Amino acid sequence: MTRVLVTGGCGFIGSNFVRYLLQSDPEVQVINLDKLTYAGNLANLADLADHPRYRFVRGDITDREIVRSIVPGVDAVINFAAESHVDRSIHDSSPFIRTNVLGTQTLLDAVREFQIPRFVQISTDEVYGSLGPTGYFTEETPLAPNSPYSASKAAADLLVRSYHHTFGLPAVITRCSNNYGPYQFPEKLIPLFITNLLNDQPVPVYGTGANVRDWIHVLDHCRAIDLVWRRGRVGEVYNIGGECERTNLQITHALLEALGKPTSLIRFVKDRPGHDLRYAIDCTKIKNELGWRPQVPFDEGLRETIRWYQQNLDWVAAIRNGEYLRYYEKQYGVLV
Ligand code: NAD
Ligand code: TDX
Numbered sequence: 609m610t611r612v613l614v615t616g617g618c619g620f621i622g623s624n625f626v627r628y629l630l631q632s633d634p635e636v637q638v639i640n641l642d643k644l645t646y647a648g649n650l651a652n653l654a655d656l657a658d659h660p661r662y663r664f665v666r667g668d669i670t671d672r673e674i675v676r677s678i679v680p681g682v683d684a685v686i687n688f689a690a691e692s693h694v695d696r697s698i699h700d701s702s703p704f705i706r707t708n709v710l711g712t713q714t715l716l717d718a719v720r721e722f723q724i725p726r727f728v729q730i731s732t733d734e735v736y737g738s739l740g741p742t743g744y745f746t747e748e749t750p751l752a753p754n755s756p757y758s759a760s761k762a763a764a765d766l767l768v769r770s771y772h773h774t775f776g777l778p779a780v781i782t783r784c785s786n787n788y789g790p791y792q793f794p795e796k797l798i799p800l801f802i803t804n805l806l807n808d809q810p811v812p813v814y815g816t817g818a819n820v821r822d823w824i825h826v827l828d829h830c831r832a833i834d835l836v837w838r839r840g841r842v843g844e845v846y847n848i849g850g851e852c853e854r855t856n857l858q859i860t861h862a863l864l865e866a867l868g869k870p871t872s873l874i875r876f877v878k879d880r881p882g883h884d885l886r887y888a889i890d891c892t893k894i895k896n897e898l899g900w901r902p903q904v905p906f907d908e909g910l911r912e913t914i915r916w917y918q919q920n921l922d923w924v925a926a927i928r929n930g931e932y933l934r935y936y937e938k939q940y941g942v943l944v
Pocket of ligand 2: 786
C-alpha cells in the first residue's frame, strides 16, 4: 500500500482528487487533513466516509503537533490546503498568509524531519501575474503576483523551492489555471453564476467582463497531479492548463444560454481591485515529459457541471446561508 497525505481534501479540488485517487488506484491509502474552514465541506466526501482506505483528520496545517503526528510513514504529502479566493484576500489577507505561507512551511518542516520521499505543492498560474492580449505563462515566466492571494501562493512556492535547494527536499510544484466542475464552492465565477441563475438571481460581472481565464475541468487537473506526484522530476515546476481561453462575458453568456435564462440578469458591477487581465498557460512541459493532455471538452464539461449543480440543490442550499450570505452582501451589496 502507498500512503498519501492529502491536505485540504474537503475543498473543491482536493475532494475531487481524493475520489479520483481511491477509484483509480486500489493500492493507495489516503489520509485527508483538513481544517474545515468555510470552504471545507465534509459533504464533499460523504460517499467515501466509511471507505476502508480513507481516513479523515480534522486539523490545521499550521498546527505543528498535528502535522508531526500524521506525517511519519507516509509516501507523499500533496498540499491542496489553502485560502483560495482572490476577493476574500482583498478584504483580509491575514488567513492567506497564515495558511498558505506558514502552513506550507509547517508541512515542509515535517516532510524534512521525517524524510518523506515526495512533497507536491498545488500552486496556481496566478503567481505569474497578468498577461496582455498575447503570450503564455511558461515555467520560466518570472513570478509577479498581483493579489494578496497570489502573493501568498508565490511565497509558498518560493519556500518550497528553497527547501529543495537548501535541504534537497524532494518537492515538485504544479501551477494550474482556473478549475471548474462538481463541488466547487459558489463564490468562484462559474458555480456562483450557476447557483444564482438557478434561483433567477442576477449575476455580477466585474468591470466589462473582458478579462480572460484559461478553464480546465477539475478531473483533468486531478489526472495531471496524479502523474506529477508519481513521475514528476523533483525540484521542477509543472504548468497545467485547459488550453481553453474565454472572457468572463463569454462564460456568462454560455451559462445563460445553457440554463435558458435572459441576458437581462447580467449586472456589470465595480471591477475587482488589481484585476488580472488575462491568464494563459503553456503546458508543453507536462505534455512532453509525462504524456498528459486535457481531455474534457469545455462545452461538455460545462454542461455536466451545470447538471451536477441542478442535481445537488441540497448541497447548494446548505452552503447558501449564514456566513455565505454575509460574505455575499459584503462583496456585492444588493444587486437590483
Ligand atoms: P477550496 O477553497 O475549495 O478548498 C480549500 C480547502 O483547504 C478547504 O477544504 C479548507 O477547509 C482547507 N483548508 C484551508 N485552510 C486550511 C488549514 N489551515 N489547514 C487545513 N486545511 C485548510 O480550494 P480549491 O479551489 O479546491 O483549491 C485547492 C488548491 O488548489 C489551493 O491550494 C489553490 O490555491 C489551488 N488552485 C486552485 C485553482 C482553482 O481554480 N480553484 C486553480 C489552481 C490552483
Ligand atoms: O462575481 C464574480 N464576477 C466576476 O466577474 C466573480 C467571483 C469573478 N468574476 C471574474 C473575476 C475573474 O476574472 O471572473 C474571473 C474568475 O474569477 P474567480 O472565479 O474568482 O477566479 P480567479 O480570480 O481567476 O482565481 C481562480 O483561479 C486560480 C481561483 O479562485 C484560484 O484559487 C486559482 O488559483
